[in-house]
Amino acid sequence: MTSTTPANLAGQSLPATVGGVAGAPSAARAAALVARVTGGADNAPVQMTAPFTGQPIASLPQADDAEVRAAFADARQAQREWAALPVARRQQFLLRLHDLVLARQAEVLDLVQVEAGKARIDAFDEVSATVLVAAYYGKHSAKILSPRRAPGVIPGLTRAGELRHPKGVVGIISPWNYPLALTAMDVFPALVAGNAVVQKPDNQTALSALWLQELAEEAGLPAGLWQIVLGRGSRIGDALLEECDYLCFTGSTPTGKDLAGRIAQRLTSYSLELGGKNPMIVLPDADVAKSAAGAVTACFSSAGQLCVSVERIYVHDSIREEFTREFVARTAALRLGGALDYHAGMGSLTSQSQLETVSAHVEDARSKGARVLTGGRARPDLGPLFYEPTVLTDVRPGMTPFASETFGPVVSIYGFSDVTDAIERANDTPFGLNASVWTRNGRAGWEVGARLKAGTVNVNEGYAATFGTVGVPMGGMKESGAGRRNGAEGLLKYTEAQSIAVQRAVGLRPPKGVPGSLWTRFMTVSMKLLRRLPGR
Structure with missing residues (x-):
């Protein structure tokens, strides 16, 4: 596992920067941002503190x-x-x-x-x-x-529409x-x-x-x-x-x-x-090198502290060994570091509680027979909250990372021989936030994706394709949430729908002097005719 060391951890003298990280904005700039909020007198x-260094970021007033x-x-x-x-x-x-x-x-x-x-x-x-x-x-x-127009109950005599008001x-x-x-x-x-x-x-x-x-x-x-x-x-x-x-x-x-x-x-x-326990399915025709590279990003971006990151990988048995070898090698080559540049491939965890959770999940799996193929240890030599990207195998029910969300740089690999079985296992979770499918056949990837119980599915991508396509909704099924952000839904949810209809000439009850029996026969014929009109 290669690494880079932040300048502040190398014993160099630093200016008054945010978090004591070399090159970070000044403490004065942080104070100016903090001044935008006030706190309660009591x-x-x-x-x-900064995850990279453990040094102060800012003193935040509390409302x-x-x-x-x-x-x-x-x-x-x-x-x-x-x-x-x-x-x-x-x-x-x-x-x-x-x-x-x-x-x-x-x-x-x-x-x-x-x-x-x-x-x-x-x-x-x-x-x-x-x-x-x-x-x-x-x-x-x-x-x-x-405003949206809608066909009125009586064509030509009912003008109807929908308005949107802010909440x-x-x-x-x-x-x-x-x-x-x-x-x-x-x-x-x-x-x-x-x-x-x-x-x-x-x-x-x-x-x-x-x-x-x-x-x-x-x-x-x-x-x-x-x-x-x-x-x-x-x-x-x-x-x-x-x-x-x-x-x-x-x-x-x-x-x-x-x-x-x-x-x-x-x-x-x-x-x-x-929350999520997001699966990735690698079909037998997938490009192994591309799938492995994509899995590194899908699993370890933001040190796995991403709601839509992958924590379970199901690989077809015919390519499982090759994929695992490639994925482990790429994971082990990730460079860890906390400098403010583009040299590091993965940073740090954000809090002590996340470090404790990640460590506990890995140790629970290891103690019950799972194998750590790479990673599996904290790196205090780099900073207080660094943890190596970790790949597990032989993870079984009863082990904490089998079903519980880790929310860290830990992923488990499983094999499968039947695609339907892989889909069922991917869906066998109370969560349904994101999923990933890898294949050379885009149509097959779409069809598998449609069978996955997840709010977003990415084919030949981990999460970024749906995350970045703002025009489509993003959110979770099952216990992964309610409602959606992005797309039209992500805007309309912040509004109240109001319907207005203006009725002219004929009312919707029998005119004076017209028997109800005659009126209802007339309305019955009218509704039969309306059914045949386009847009009704």
């Missing part, structure tokens, strides 16, 4: 209940004027923001790396996702939200693992739909969200429309749930279930992207 700030409710009140005030603007006006700031993010990406790449511990190439995935979402909703929102103030709870991309994917459509947003990013990666909020206002978003509050869910969660007109949450399945149950008491709608 709440002590929380000190966050209290009253401050969160005040943020909603301010957002609600700003939302009224914003919602009155035409959608075409609202979406313009997204295209300006698109250009600003690309022009200033170097700073946010540094922030994402320092806060989340990512390799730079994985941080760039976040920049890419952010600008793709901005471009899509910046160009298509007006059309998606435009009001959307509450968004964002995770630590994709702080820039998931902020953009949830906040942008909520705003362009005419809502205000109160977002609670995770403390660990709050600077990335604050950076994007700053640029959004520079791009023309009115101040106050997008509020950011920081704090633990146990302290400010009640205020978020009680004040929001719609809840968007990304995180664990147990927390998602709890939030759904609580917000349902208010009859407030929500969307949830939750």
Whole structure:
């Protein structure tokens, strides 16, 4: 396993940079971003540390209940004027923001790396996702939200249509693992739909969200429309749930279930992207080298801390040995490191709790007979939270990583001889977020994908094809969530549908003096004729 060592761990003297990582933004710049939020008078700030080094990132003020409710009140005030603007006006700031993010990406790449511990190439995935979402909703929102005509009950006499109104103030709870991309994917459509947003990013990666909020206002978003509050869910969660007109949450399945149950008491709608145990199926005709290379990206991007990353690989027996050899060699060659450049192929885990979970899953499997083909150990010589990308085999039921989500750089390989059996095993999970199929036959890949119970399926890709295609919806089946982000659904979910019908001349009850029996016979004949009309 090759590696690179961050300059700060080599004993060099460093400037006052965020997290003590060489080349990172200055501590003063971090303080300027933190100044965009305030904390409750009785709440002590929380000190966050950099995964690469364990050194301080920033001291973050923590909101209290009253401050969160005040943020909603301010957002609600700003939302009224914003919602009155035409959608075409609202979406313009997204295209300006698109250009600003690309022009200033170097700073946010540094922030994402320092806060989340990512390799730079994985941080760039976040920049890419952010600008793709901005471009899509910046160009298509007006059309998606435009009033829609519908055939009236009586042709020519009933004019009917559907309007879309914003929900009001959307509450968004964002995770630590994709702080820039998931902020953009949830906040942008909520705003362009005419809502205000109160977002609670995770403390660990709050600077990335604050950076994007700053640029959004520079791009023309009115101040106050997008509020950011920081704090633990146990302290400010009640205020978020009680004040929001719609809840968007990304995180664990147990927390998602709890939030759904609580917000349902208010009859407030929500969307949830939750956990996954994502499978990859390698069919017998697959290109082994390409499949193995794709699996490395699918499994170890962002050190496996990606909701849609692959944790189970099913390989046809005819190529299993060759695939495993190629995949293990490519995995072992991954370069680990925490420098702010493109030399490392994988970064660090983000938190001590993730390191403990990954270590526990691997040790449980190893102690029960699984084999570690490569990796399987922490690397404190590189930094406090590094863990080697790990490939397991002989993983069986009863071993923790067989069915439980690891959310780290750990994957298990299994063989199969029958495609139907592989599909059934891939589907044998309470989760259904993402899946991957590898084959030289695109049609066969599509057909296998259609049989997988997952919200997104990528053929000859791990996750990026659907993740980057913003025009199609993304979300989970089964216990992997409810609702979708991206595409038209990702915008319409932030709106209330309203139907309006204008009736002229003839009513829908018998006119005065016409017997009901005669009227119903007339209506029966009319409905038979209407059935034959196109579009009815």
